[in-house]
Structure formats: C-alpha cells, structure tokens
Amino acid sequence: MARFDGRRALITGAGSGIGMEVARRLLAEGADVTIADLDPWRAAEELGATPLRLDVTDAAAVRAVDDVPDLLINNAATCTDTPFPELGEQEWDADLASVLKGPFLMSQALIPRMAERGSGSVVMMGSINASAFFGNDAYSAAKAGLESLTRGLAVRYGPKGVRVNLVAPATIRTPIWDERLTRDPALMERLTAWYPLGRIGTPADVAAAVLFLASDEAAWITGTVLRVDGGLSAGNARLVSDILTEDYLR
Template sequence: MTSPLLHTEPRFADMHVLITGAGGGIGKVLVELYGNSGAIVSGADQEKGLLGELPLANRLVFDLGDEKATSAAIRDFTADHGVPDILINNAGFTRGETLDAVSNDVWEREIAINLNGAFHVTAPIVDAMCQRGSGNIVFISSVNALGHFGNPAYSAAKAGLISYMKALAVERGRFGIRANAVCPGSVRTPAWDHRLNKQPELLAKVLPHYPLGRMVTPEEVAHAAMFLSSDAASGISGATLTVDGGLTAGNLRFIDDVLGDQ
C-alpha cells in the first residue's frame, strides 16, 4: 500500500529539480515526490545502476569525491539542460562510527564526499542561479551536525554544510537565492534494515532515545525538503529544520534513567 505521504499536489509543475544521491533511500522518495508534484527531475549518483529505473529526465553519474569528475559533470549538465530551479544536496556517506575508526584516509574520504563534493556541485549552479535571479538549494545535513552522536568525520562535514548553507543564504539572497538545510535523525532506510537484520537487538537500544519512540521515514525527510524548496517557504532562508523525532529537543534517556524514579 502506498504511503499517503507520497501523494502531493502539483506545486512544482515544470520546475527543474536536481537531486544528488538520487538512488539512496531518501533520494528515491525525493524523486518520486517531486515527480508526483509535476517537476522535471534529474538525478545524480556514483553508479549508473543506483539510478536504475527511476523516473528521471536526466541521469548524472560521478563520484563526489572526485573534484574534476564532479565539476565536469555539472558543467556538461547545465550546458545541455540549463540551470535547475531547485538543487537538493542529498548524497551522504559514512563508515567511521567512532574516533577510533577514523584514520586519515577515512577522514579525507568522508569530508571529500559529504562536504567538498556538495560544494563542487553547488557553487557553479548557484553562480548560474544568481545570473538568472532565482534559485533554491536544500542541503540534507544531519542531527550529527548539531550534536555528537558518533561518526566524527561525517559529523564535521555535515556541520560544514550548515555553515556553507548560511553563507549562501546571507551572501546570495540579494540575487534571489534561498538556501536551507534539513537535519534528519535516524532514518528507516534500507541501510538501517540491513543493519537491523544483522543486529535485531539494536532497535531496542536506539528507540528509547527518540521522544516519538521511532525512527523517522524517508518520506518525512523528503517532505521537509520539499517544503523548504516550495513557495510556501518563500520567506525562509538560512534555516535548519530538524526531522528527528524529537531527538535534539532534549535527552529523553537521561530523564527516564536519572529523574524518572524520583
């Protein structure tokens, strides 16, 4: 049964949206939602197979960790298809879960993909948006950018995205550019499903930290991004919107464990 969150009004009719990480759990939902809303959707990912049979007008394949490949792909894309109205920087990657797992190579790779890669995609597109006089950028950051929940290199990169987003909002707003960020908590994507298949007991450890008692869904994250990129958010720029089931509002586990029995 299709989730009701996948049904949207055609508020993006004929607008061109470029989504990075389009083949991932959140990316696929973004593609579907924007498509259902009337947008012309282009998607980018690091392997052609990840884009599969997604209903995309254009497919871009490049590794965000490769500056030259990324810049060339964006240059060719805008030359052939014009400048998108909306850019959703959704791609993300992490492997080093704690400081003990973060080597020099891990740090360099995660910063290259999650922060530098987003810059190399965004900067030339924003320059062209400024010349046109309009444009909208949404970064899918993370609650890891707002507090430490593990994954140190990834967290540093996602925090960098928020700083970059604010720079765009402040310095490019005069050219009709809006920039915002969504910060999800744990999202129930296939990546989490694979992890829980190996460690089913992990869910019972994760959920008590979330006031809503559950992870958020890709649809909930995607709807937040769509809101920020829509005319309904026309006065919002430089904002960070958490979609985290209440995780960053406070420490529920502390309340329950320390204060609950008093």
C-alpha cells in the same frame, strides 16, 4: 496546478534511500527530476527520472554539469563507522569529501548560474550529528561544516534570489544502515526508545521537509536548519526519568 510544475530538480545521491524518496515526491508534484549518483540507473528507471552518473567529489565532473536546475538538493554522502582512535586519514578524507566537498563543488558550479537567472532553491542534507555527538567523528564534523556553508551561501546569494537551507534528520531507515543492521539486527527496535515520537524516521518524513523548503511556500526562509528528528534533540526522557522518577513522564 502542482507545487513543482515546470521546475527542474537535480538531486545528488538519489539512487537510493532519502534522495530517491525526494525524487519520487518531486516527480509526483510536477518536477522534472535528474538523479545524480554513482549509480543512478536503477532508481531513474523505476521512477521515470533522468539518470546522471556523477561523483560529487570529482571537481572536473561536477564542473561539466551543464544543465542549471531550479532546485538543487545536495544529498549524497557516505559515512565510515571506524571509531576515532582507529580512524584512518583516508577514511577521514572520504567522509569529508562526500559530505562537505561534494556540496561545495556542486554549489560553486551551479548556484552562481542560478543567481544569474535570478532564482533558485538549494536544500542541503545535513544531520543531527552536526549539533551533538552521536558517533561518526569525520561524518559529524563534515555535517557541521555543511551547516556553516549553508549559512554562508544563504547570505551571499539571498540578494540574487537563491535560497539555501538545510534539513537535519536523525535515524532514518535506509540502505546506509544495512551494514550496522547486519551486525545488530535488533538495532532499530532499540533506537526507537530514544525518540519522543515513538518511532524512527522514514525517507518520507525527510522528503516532506525537503519539499517544503524547496518550494515557494518557504519563500522567506533561507539559511535555516530544519531538524527532522522525532524530537530527539528536544530533550532526553531517559535522563529526565533518572532525575525525577518514571512518574514524571506519565
């Protein structure tokens, strides 16, 4: 028997990147998967999932979602690269809306109904940008808010059988990086040097963590932040080299 046999999963932002990989793996492990995205069709057709055209920032559209899943993966997000001094109010609002308001709306619409049923598992897609500054002020502030929302929901709905956790990835090569890579094609190779595990991450690295937290193996885990970051937040080898000489790291 597969880990997710008979489970219904709804994944926002699964039309691309990490969410699509989570969808692929949940399907492979027996789940019925709905891909909720601004453009769900291509991914849904490729994977054999159910497409749901949904803008997670549209409160009326989110409230109209009538199918209550067993697993809710709040993954959709956008991210503006405009530096802080020029960051426009609309760009701020757009990042806050996709990163924080979307998961709020989805959670408020679906978690109470999961709780009525007495079970459910929710995984938020956070970022290491929530815990240290790596650029993208609006996106990062919103991801920090998402960690707080995760804890609040975990405490409120734990007694009703619903677990809420968050996965916080560092650099993962997905279409969200396309614009930056067009500007700077060698970017990924340069970033590799910052990662203790010697490479940037893949959607599969993140999907494995999401599936663990979503599954019954994590039955006594709620309100947690699981970093999937290749060791980035464990420390800074370049800084250590400067302090203690290169030899120290051999």
